[in-house]
Amino acid sequence: MRIATWNVNSITARLPRLLAWLESTGTDVLCIQETKSTAEQFPAAQLRELGYESAVNADGRWNGVALLSRVGLEDVVVGLPGGPDFGGVQEPRAVSATCGPLRLWSVYVPNGREVAHDHYTYKLAWFEALKDAVAEDAAGARPFAVLGDFNVAPTDDDVWDPALFEGATHVTPAERAALAALRETGLSDVMPRPLKYDHPFTFWDYRELGFPKNKGMRIDLVYGNKPFTGAVSDAYVDRDARKGKGASDHAPVVVDLDL
């Protein structure tokens, strides 16, 4: 089975690429982030023509997540139970479902913006709620994984120049401690292979030649429990999907499983 996670930066703008990518890679389950759509605008019909069912949590121009599956999609949970509000609302940043033998989450962790910003406090609270929400499944016997845009670089090796990130979000001890606490529930970071260069970056800014100069970050992660990681046969970042006109600023992380 092949599963993947991809921050598409607008499902509407990315739809032609997304459909072609699903067909060319033969992906069975895809976790999507930043649909930037309402649930009504989500192209469920076109995806169904390709054989995928959709579980969507989306409400407008920002955020939005989804799960696509052609191996079953059951017991869908929309949202992060116990998750914090921002601006008085629960933003659409999580959806989970059972896809064949797997229990999976698609998550879009809040960015944080700046360390002094309310959004950063919100980010840490969101991580705390995520940890509590997944703990039981993480410790369970069923293959389980949280996939998505975590908006944290787990180590200094996961940014192209750690010195440039001094004092910025995505690299702070508190954010990395939140990741460690999540792993403590029984999850491990499934490290993908880079298909070029030394680091499996998953995001490159659109500005200043980020991609051609490989000024990237690894912030799109796959956190799986033991039954999940034990079934992993390969994992890689599909950097080809970041090339050319009309690309997202994130590349997909692909995981192959012996399941």
Next chain:
DNA sequence: ATGCCTATTAAAAATAGA
């Protein structure tokens, strides 16, 4: 070439991304 930011909302400029 992998190439100097993109998407949305809304009708110009603001917001968000990281």
